[in-house]
Amino acid sequence: MRNAYASDPASARGRLYAEEESAFRSCFQRDRDRIIHASAFRRLKHKTQVFIEHEGDYYRTRLTHSIEVAQVARTIAGALGLNPELTEAIALAHDLGHTPFGHTGEEAMHVLMKPYGGFDHNAQAIRIVTSLERHYAEWDGLNLTWETLEGIAKHNGPVVGDLPYALADYNTVHDLELHTYASAEAQVAALADDVAYNNHDLHDGLRAELFSTDELAEMPLLDGCFKRVDDKYPGLNYYRRRHEALRRFFGLLVEDVINVSRARLGDLSPETVIDIRHAGRPMVQFSDDVFQKLKVIREFLFHRMYRAPEVIEMRKVVTRVVMELFPLFMEQTDLLPKQWRKDVAEADGETALARIVADYIAGMTDRFAIQEHARMIGGAELPDR
Known part of the structure; x- marks a missing residue:
């Protein structure tokens, strides 16, 4: 059952460009479907989560990560009586803006x-969703609803202070009320992101042999998960044991978010989604105990995975790729594809040109950025794991 504070497609604030609504899909379902069919969404399959694409077929990419986030988000949204389609749309879109090579490229x-x-x-x-996806006859972008755009922009909380140009530009024509919190659906997408990466980065780090199962079995939250597995399945195969333990860890995080968020929403007693936006605090959260224990796991992952010597070495190489492609395209715009050169011809000044070049490079996959660098510059040898 949907709660009164769930986002209702019948009361949605509409799209920047008016269009006839579907007879059999809600506006949020259409947003989700447009995101799935977007070129930028397909490119996520060759964009880094932690490990560069060529390092192995089993590691998460931005695409598989986004799918996992959407699955978690739908589960939590359903348990909290929220709109699952809006939640899923925001979850699927949350990483569309990532550059090649993940946070290193960013x-x-x-x-x-x-x-x-x-x-x-x-x-x-x-x-990307308001300008760079250029497939429709009547507008640039995907013409998503206000609620989906709001969720993409501020699922991590209000956006204040100096705004990145890409957000500032759009907000002048379509006010996303950046000073408030987003809907509960967007907040669910943000926490689902935390749940997903905390779980799958442990999986990927084990596969990469950056740390051991025994080390994880001694960590907070995880220790209890391993104990329950060992009590129920004594002598279980090594790989099945760690999978069962991480599966329980995954469930523990989801259950914690649901229970805590239900309590916070109950205390607030919101009557509409507007009450959620103006609550002055997030409604969807981990418990303090789980959050503090997750900090220990995140610190472990930072030192043992994100800053592992092998990862650091790869970061240096791919940073060089981005740092060298940018000035090359700034100086030799004729190297840009034909459709991008049209925008360059209309650019007014160096800032406008830089933003076009940034859009082009940010849209690259890991594979394409490496290939283009090798073709035009050369010399960036990627180390093998």
């Missing part, structure tokens, strides 16, 4: 774009 792009308004992957996702 950090390099932000350095390059500092003189031109900075770079932020959440803001870039808004730019």
Whole structure:
């Protein structure tokens, strides 16, 4: 049953460009479907989560991560009586703005774009779905509903202070009320992201042999999961044991978010989604106990996985790829594809040009960025794992 504070497609604030609604899909279902069919969504299959695409077939990519986030988000949304289609749309779109090479590429792009308004992957996702997807006859972008755009822009909370240009530009024509919290559906998508990556990064780190199962079995939250598996399945195969333990860890996180969020929503007693936006605090959260224990796991992952020597070495190489492609395209715009050169011809000044180049590079997959760098510059040898 949907709660009164769930986002109702019948009361949605509409789209920037008016269009006839579907007879058999709600506006949020259409948003979800447009995101799935977007070119940027397909490119996520060759974009880094932690490990570069060529390092192995089993590691998560941005695409598989987004699918896992959407699955978790739908589960939580259903348990909280929220709109599952809006939740899923935001979850599927939340990483559309990522550059090649994950956060490493984003950090390099932000350095390059500092003189031109900075770079932020959440803001870039808004730019993609409102401008860079150019397939429809009547508008640029996907013409998503206000609620979906709001969720993409501020699922992590209000956006205040200096805005990245990609978000600031759009907000001037379609006010997303960046100073408030987003809907409960968007907040669910944000927590589902945390649940998904905390779980699958442990899987991927084990597969990469950056740490051992025994080390995880001694960590908070995980220790109890391993104990329950060992009590129920003594002598279980090594691989099945760790899968069963991580499966229970996954469920523990989801259950914690549901229970805590139900209690917070019960305390607030919101009557509409507007009450959620103006609550002054997030409604969808982990418990304090789980959050503190997750910090220990995240710290472990930071040192043992995200900053492992092998990962650091790869970060240096792919940073070089982004840092060298950007000035090359700025100086030799004729190297850009034909459809991009049309935008360059209409660009007014260096800032406008830099933003076009940033859009082009940010849209690249890991594979394409590496290939283009090798073809035009050469010399960036990727180490094998």
